Amino acid sequence: MKQPIAIVGANGRLGRALLEECRRRGHPVAPLTRHDLDLAWSRRKIHEALESCRDSRLLLLAAGNTNVDVCEHEPETAEQLNCLAVEHIAQWCAANGTRLVNFSSDYVFDGEKDSPYREDDPAHPLSVYGRSKVDGEIATLEASPDNLVVRLQWLFGPGKPLATPDWAVALAVENDTLNIVGDRVGAPSYTRDIAAALEPLFFDPRATGILHLSNAGSCSWLEWARFCVECAADCGVPVRARNLTGVSMEDVFGDRATRPRYTVFSLEKYRDLTGREMPDWRGSVREYIRDFVAPRFL
Ligand SMILES: NC(=O)c1ccc[n+]([C@@H]2O[C@H](COP(=O)([O-])OP(=O)(O)OC[C@H]3O[C@@H](n4cnc5c(N)ncnc54)[C@H](OP(=O)(O)O)[C@@H]3O)[C@@H](O)[C@H]2O)c1
Numbered sequence: 140m141k142q143p144i145a146i147v148g149a150n151g152r153l154g155r156a157l158l159e160e161c162r163r164r165g166h167p168v169a170p171l172t173r174h175d176l177d178l179a180w181s182r183r184k185i186h187e188a189l190e191s192c193r194d195s196r197l198l199l200l201a202a203g204n205t206n207v208d209v210c211e212h213e214p215e216t217a218e219q220l221n222c223l224a225v226e227h228i229a230q231w232c233a234a235n236g237t238r239l240v241n242f243s244s245d246y247v248f249d250g251e252k253d254s255p256y257r258e259d260d261p262a263h264p265l266s267v268y269g270r271s272k273v274d275g276e277i278a279t280l281e282a283s284p285d286n287l288v289v290r291l292q293w294l295f296g297p298g299k300p301l302a303t304p305d306w307a308v309a310l311a312v313e314n315d316t317l318n319i320v321g322d323r324v325g326a327p328s329y330t331r332d333i334a335a336a337l338e339p340l341f342f343d344p345r346a347t348g349i350l351h352l353s354n355a356g357s358c359s360w361l362e363w364a365r366f367c368v369e370c371a372a373d374c375g376v377p378v379r380a381r382n383l384t385g386v387s388m389e390d391v392f393g394d395r396a397t398r399p400r401y402t403v404f405s406l407e408k409y410r411d412l413t414g415r416e417m418p419d420w421r422g423s424v425r426e427y428i429r430d431f432v433a434p435r436f437l
Contacts, residue, residue, distance in 0.1 A: 143196060146201060151202060152330055155330070157199050159331070160351065169191065189332055197237065208395045226278040239282065239287075243275060244269065245270055245293075253400075256405060270388045285347060290404065296330060303365045305432060308428065315380055316383075316384060320361065321358065325386065326359065327423070343412065350409060350412075354423055358420070359385070370433075376432075
């Protein structure tokens with residue numbers, strides 16, 4: 140019999156993929172949404188809500204305030220949802236003997252490096268969102284040495300069609316030319332690949348501390364968007380924009396939250412733990428466009 144798992148934020152982009160993966164692998168799973176547990180609640184109310192998953196030996200915390208620009212203007216809410224609530228959940232988990240896996244972000248880095256970020260590179264966030272995620276990491280890891288923080292980046296996947304493959308294809312159908320940020324580099328990451336890659340580590344006692352996870356390879360946002368439009372065209376989507384032009388982050392984000400320029404992750408720790416390679420981002424983007432994006436336009 141597999142160990143029971145709780146998922147907080149089970150209807151988010153990542154939460155859905157984790158839920159799907161748990162069910163596919165036969166884990167008994169307790170999915171919690173904002174209705175069951177609101178991160179804005181008090182410590183007492185959060186602990187009461189968690190009583191419904193007292194049997195769970197693992198809690199995957201995929202909920203949080205993920206809107207970088209909203210966080211910039213509402214720092215108290217960012218800190219409440221991404222750090223204080225994490226602290227409450229981590230305390231409950233430690234008292235209940237439940238391992239906690241929390242998800243963090245490449246926004247913890249300033250993007251000044253020009254080689255892949257390792258787990259032990261110092262965090263230096265440029266935004267309120269990034270700061271709140273660092274604080275959430277600390278709260279997770281201080282509560283128990285069994286806990287794990289998985290840093291992610293550039294997620295796309297079914298359930299929340301707001302990522303680059305979704306909007307780039309939609310804009311390319313409507314417009315002849317597109318201006319896309321060309322000076323930001325990272326690794327597009329398919330939520331289904333992330334969930335599948337993580338499952339073998341759910342109960343692995345060696346997988347503690349911080350872990351970087353993304354699809355393999357890297358690209359600029361412009362290259363990502365170009366590839367998405369090409370894949371959509373290959374699927375028969377009537378795209379008009381064949382001309383995608385690079386613009387700078389400064390042009391696009393102006394006075395919005397500052398984004399790090401370069402955040403490719405080193406996947407060495409993941410490889411050492413599992414002996415596995417992550418799939419290249421291109422194949423996963425192609426699959427997502429074929430299965431979820433193109434059908435909207437055909
Ligand atoms: N998206 C990315 O590119 C990216 C990159 C790096 C790291 N991450 C991290 O990965 C994790 C998952 O991200 P995601 O892309 O799956 O985000 P998402 O689709 O925005 O999902 C966030 C989840 O949090 C829930 N939530 C928001 N406010 C809440 C509240 N007050 N109480 C309870 N639940 C609340 C949402 O519920 P509702 O649906 O009810 O709003 C949703 O289920 C986050 O920790 C994020 O920081 C994401």
